[in-house]
Amino acid sequence: MEVKSFADIEAEFMDRIRRVVWATVATVDTKGRPRTRILHPIWEGPTAYVATGRHSPKEKHLAVNSNVSLTYWDPGAQVGHVRGDIVYVEARAEWADERADKERIWNLYKTTPPPLGYDPATIPVWKDGPLSPAFGVLKLTPWRIELTGLQVMMGKPALVWKPR
Secondary structure: OEEOOHHHOHHHHHHHHHHHOOEEEEEEOOOOOEEEEEEOOEEEOOEEEEEEEOOOHHHHHHHHOOEEEEEEEEEEEEEOOEEEEEEEEEEEEEEOOOHHHHHHHHHHHHHOOOOOOOOHHHOHHHOOHHHOOOEEEEEEEEEEEEEEEHHHHHOOOOEEEOOO
C-alpha cells in the first residue's frame, strides 16, 4: 500500500531501524555485478548518512552507478505467530565531501546514543577526525522505502513511500 508522506511511516521505520541498526547494502561493481556489505547508516528523517572508508571499493562502484539498495531484517519481530520485519530502501548515493558535512555527520554519530550512534574516533584509520582523508560520508537519498515482512502472509499489506 503506497503512503503519501514519509511522516505516515516514519515512526514504524525508525522503530525498525533502531532495532536492527546494521543494513546489508548492495552496490553494482564496475563489471555490472552486485556486491553487498554490512553498513551502519544513521538517519535524519528520510535521508541516511554512512560513515565509511572514503577510498573503499564503494568509491569505484558508485562512480559508475550511484544507486544502492539497503535491507534491514529483524528476524525477532513478531506479528501474531509470524516473525520477521523487513525494511527495503532504494536510494541514490553521493559523497558528502564538504568539510561542514563531514564534521556534522561525525558529530551526529558521536552524539547519538548507541546503538545508532558511536564514536567514529574509535576506528583507527579515522584517528585524525572528520578531516582524515580516509573518512568518508555517503549521503543516501531514497527514491523508495518499503516496510514489509512476513506479515504480508497474514494479510497486512507492505507500506511503500516514494518521494514526490
